[in-house]
Amino acid sequence: MTLRRNLLRLLCTALTALPATSMLAATTSADPGAGIPGFYQQPEPLPVGNPGEVIRSEPVSLTLSVPTFSGPMPGTATRIMFHTTDTHTQPAIATGLILHPRNPWKGPGPQPLVAYLSGTHGQGAQCAPSLQIPGFIQYTPPLDVMAEYELPFLYALLLGGYQVVVPDYQGLGTAGTTAYLNPIAEAHVAIDAVRAAQQLGDPATATGPVLFNGYSQGGQAAGAVAEQLAAYAPELNVKGVVLGAPPVDxxxxxxxxxxxxxxxxxxxxxxxxxxxxxxxxxxxxxxxxxxxxxxxxxxxxxxxxxxxxxxxxxxxxxxxxxxxxxxxxxxxxxxxxxxxxDLRLGQHAPSVPILLIIGDNDDIVPAAPARQLAQDWRQRGATVQLVQTNLPTILPGSIIGHGLNLLTTFFTTTLDWMHDRLIES
The missing domain is CATH 1.10.260.130 (434 Repressor (Amino-terminal Domain))
Incomplete structure (x- = not known):
């Protein structure tokens, strides 16, 4: 109950904070001349390594600068750079953030690792989740403002004792253009971020349970992970994949x-x-x-x-x-x-349980293709639970419906479903 109350408080904070992002940013703006930290500079020449091998890592300070929740996050963080492969399975690098909970894991079995796959942050290097999460809000005048809207869920995971890895998609933070909404590249980065996190974690949990989840762009990435796991990472002990509002086509x-x-x-x-x-x-x-x-x-x-x-x-x-x-x-x-x-989901059957969350009120990602995706996957033999939000449509095109589905149905449903998958294992 304590975890759920804290999550609800954070959700209320996020709902209040997001419309006022510009006002909040004015009080927390970064130095306009500040660039991307040297950590993100790609090593030249690119070192040789297998997908998931860590190239470099460093500790990162976490401070939650949100009204009512200002202060340290309930965990510590490690920024990572690791080997991965691109759209054409050629060597590439990516970055991300590992979040280590302060609270011990009290659930069933060994401590799980959750790969949280972020929704759309943008295409500039400064938009990388591993840069956004530590400070919650960044602002460079006149209009470069970004609030880490998915922080409430990460906060809840840390309170629950989950270890979390949040990858940056290729080109975010690191050099190059992002392969935006490219499920092939997204899945590779997500899977290799898990491998990197396991490499840096406790050896006893290096082969422990893994869960993937994401919303919007992250939902597409999670769906791509589910489809590519068997071929790209058969060694991972994945208990389930959650995808919300995935752009299927x-x-x-x-x-x-x-x-x-x-x-x-x-x-x-x-x-x-x-x-x-x-x-x-x-x-x-x-x-x-x-x-x-x-x-x-x-x-x-x-x-x-x-x-x-x-x-x-x-x-x-x-x-x-x-x-x-x-x-x-x-x-x-x-x-x-x-x-x-080639970039459409639904071409391969997932080999792990799936939770798919959609809403017809979603004014960013259409629900019908995702509903068809669930049917296609089931026909191929996959286990898919489909949850529909049934919330009303509010101001189409305003992002309100898409955001409400994330902050209410997706966050809360995902926590319970993941816990159930660990019990079943």
């Missing part, structure tokens, strides 16, 4: 974003396609107009709040040479359509 996602506050993240998608698929870059050079190119260049260095403030409420047709919506443009082109097909 980029086409309906782009349609759902039209005219809303987060339509600018379409630039993240385009940048990711261009950086990771040379054949797509060639096509985009003629499909995207000068205004679209300007938008792509701008969002490449932004966090999601700034992208919403600068590009929210636009239509993607403003950025295409044909004047058609971006989803139509990408689907009509055989090259980009083929890549979108």
């Amino acid at each position: 980029l086409r309906p996602l782009l349609d759902h974003l039209e005219g809303g506050l987060l339509i600018g993240v379409s630039g993240y998608i385009l940048n990711g396609l261009e950086a990771n698929y040379p054949e797509a870059a060639q096509q985009l050079s003629t499909l995207i107009n000068p205004a679209g190119r300007t938008m792509m260049n701008a969002v490449a260095n932004q966090c999601s709040a700034e992208t919403a403030l600068r590009y929210g409420l636009h239509r993607s047709s403003e950025w295409t040479t044909s004047g058609l919506p971006l989803s139509r443009v990408l689907d009509d082109n055989p090259v980009t359509a083929g890549i979108l097909d």
Whole structure:
């Protein structure tokens, strides 16, 4: 009961804090000239290592700068850089944060490791979760502001005695463009972050139970982990995977974003396609107009709040040479359509239990493709529990529905479900 009360208090704090992010940031702004810490500089030449091997690590101070909860987090942190593989299974590096609880694990069996896969933070290096989590809010004038909205759940996990690893997606923190909403690269980073955390943890728990969960972009990443585990990391002792509001297919996602506050993240998608698929870059050079190119260049260095403030409420047709919506443009082109097909979830059956949380009120990620995903996985023999929020739709395109589903249904349902998977094991 104490854990649940603390989580509810944090959820209320988050709901109050998120609309007032700009006001809070004004009192906690970072030095505008501050850059990315030297820890994130990619070693040259890139050292040789297997996926999951740690390249470097360092302790990080955790301070929760939120009203009512100011002070230290209930745990300590270690920042890590580790080996992984990219979209094409070529060697790459990534960073992340391991959170060590102060409270002992009192649940069933050995202490579990939770890989928490973050939702969309942005495409700039400064948006990396491993940079955001330690301070909660960062601000560089005039509009580069970001609040770590998923901190309440991480706080609750630490109170419960879970060890947690939060990976940064490729290109966040480290050099290069992120492979945004690319489930192949996301899954590799997530799995290799677990391997790195186990390498640095207590040897007695190095083969202990693992749980993956994530929401929104993190939901897609978690779904990709579930599909790729058997081939990429059969040695991990994974007890279950939770995914909330996963973008299953980029086409309906782009349609759902039209005219809303987060339509600018379409630039993240385009940048990711261009950086990771040379054949797509060639096509985009003629499909995207000068205004679209300007938008792509701008969002490449932004966090999601700034992208919403600068590009929210636009239509993607403003950025295409044909004047058609971006989803139509990408689907009509055989090259980009083929890549979108490769990036769609549902092509492999998960080998571990799945909890899938969706809501028809979600104004960012459409629920119908995820509902179909659950059906497809079940037909392939997977064990899938589907939970629907049934909350009302409020101001479509405002991110309210998407955020409410995260802070209420996803956070609370996930805690109970994970605990049950550990009991069953």
